[in-house]
Amino acid sequence: MEYTINRLAALAGVSTRTLRYYDEIGLLRPCRTTPAGYRIYGPGEIDLLQQILFYRALDFPLDEIARIVQAPGFDRREALRRQRDALCARQARLGRLIATIDRTLGSLEGGIPMEDQEKFEAFKARAVAQNEAAYGAEARRQYGGAAVDAANGRLLRMTQEEYARFQTLGAAVMDALAQAVREGADPAGEAGRQAVALHRSWLSYSWEEYTAQAHKGLAQGYLADPRFTAYYDREVPGCAQFLCDAVACWAGRA
Secondary structure: OOOEEHHHHHHHOHHHHHHHHHOOOOOOOOOEEEEEEEEEEHHHHHHHHHHHHHHOOOOHHHHHHHHHOOOOOOHHHHHHHHHHHHHHHHHHHHEEEHHHHHHHHHHHOOOOOOOOHHHHHHHHHHHHHHHHHHHHHHHHHOOOHHHHHHHHHHHHHHOOHHHHHHHHHHHHHHHHHHHHHHHOOOOOOOHHHHHHHHHHHHHHOOOOOOOOOHHHHHHHHHHHHHHHHHHHHHOOOOHHHHHHHHHHHHHHOO
């Protein structure tokens, strides 16, 4: 079955302006255009739009969606399975948040005792689930499922004070890297040593055993994976490279 742009917009619950924009950027083009200039969409475009909207529901940016769906080896079934897993993980996170709200209301209105740690368990679980959805597959391939499960378990068992220190330390790592790059510091110098020491301390919250070799491999992975590079370079470009170079020099000595 074929649809005009107006009918497709009504069917999918999006605006015609959105569909025109998708056409302009090459994300979703009509299968043909009538002599009168009307865009016509067929079954292939319908399936692609569904795929795009699933990714949008997961907050993927449009350029990332284009990269995924336009890749030569794109597998729609595999993409749907991954989207389902991600949505189920989000549903579970929301369920935990709702349960925490319910327990908090019970504490406020019904006098049901609630430990301080209970008030923040859902937020820790959400952070672990988000990290698992984004990087879990790669981490399990590189370090093994047992190691990843152990790291997740350590994070989930943190007290709120420990988790706050963990987050503060993570921010300190980013600040140290940004300052070092802005100042043009040498990764083999004192700024590099301090950044590596902070990063190692941050890792210790989730790593059961530290090794310099694993630290170096992790830092190299930051450069190999554009997502990690973008994370470390989000404020000051070059932070991922600085960290990798500093770890190569100071891991095991910092």
